[in-house]
Amino acid sequence: MPPEGRTTTLTPARPLAATRHQRGPRLGDLLVQAGAITSAQLERALKEQLAWGGRLGQVLLSLGFTDEVRIATAIAKQLGLPAVDLDRAQLPPNVTQLLPLELAERYGLMPLGAKPVEGRLLVACFDPTDAGAQSAAAKATGLVPQVHVATATSIDRAIRRYYYGDASPTPSDARFTVTRNTMDPQLLTRSERDLTTRVAELEQKVEALTALVQKLIPADG
Secondary structure (H helix, E strand, O other), X not given: OOOOOOOOOOOOOOEHHHHHHXXXXXXXXXXXXXXXXXXXXXXXXXXHHHHHOOOHHHHHHHOOOOOHHHHHHHHHHHHOOOEOOOOOOOOOHHHHHOOOHHHHHHHOEEEEEEEOOOOEEEEEEOOOOOHHHHHHHHHHHOOEEEEEEOOHHHHHHHHHHHHOXXXXXXXXXXXXXXXXXXXXXXXXXXXHHHHHHHHHHHHHHHHHHHHHHHHHOOOOO
């Protein structure tokens, strides 16, 4: 059981047990239902994810199909969860004692406070459909997570601010986010952007050649 922390004044969220039945739809389905992305964009992103790995939210961002705020807003609305602006929220100084840094960085979670008497842990995350992250937090703390939705980059900054005592990433790692270890497209060098463009062009050529080969191969029987 972690040390008692001061409870935040954030809007109470539904506990994990109360929202489990609502998290049946996958993240992509939720975003399509909320109008944040189209079905075609989701299909493209899922193909990219299958080919290269990574989290769906980050894939959608890297493809430029949507932005973090739209994703967070759509998720919060669809799941009936409160959203929190971590750049403006004032959290208790001892909030870092509520969740180990390793888990916060691995799963992209930021503790907001606790209600020890109720056995609740207030936590912000980018993807509330990630049951594994909430399960890990519950196992590590012995508390039931009450989820708030926040953008991934604001969670990164909060982790830096409260766990590291630094409001922003250092220049040496500024091109990578803390929780996702994903390159920020805006900070790519010209050569890196050129390489990314060439890779995309090669992928398109491979897809075209694959389609041509499939047409040339006679069907069985």
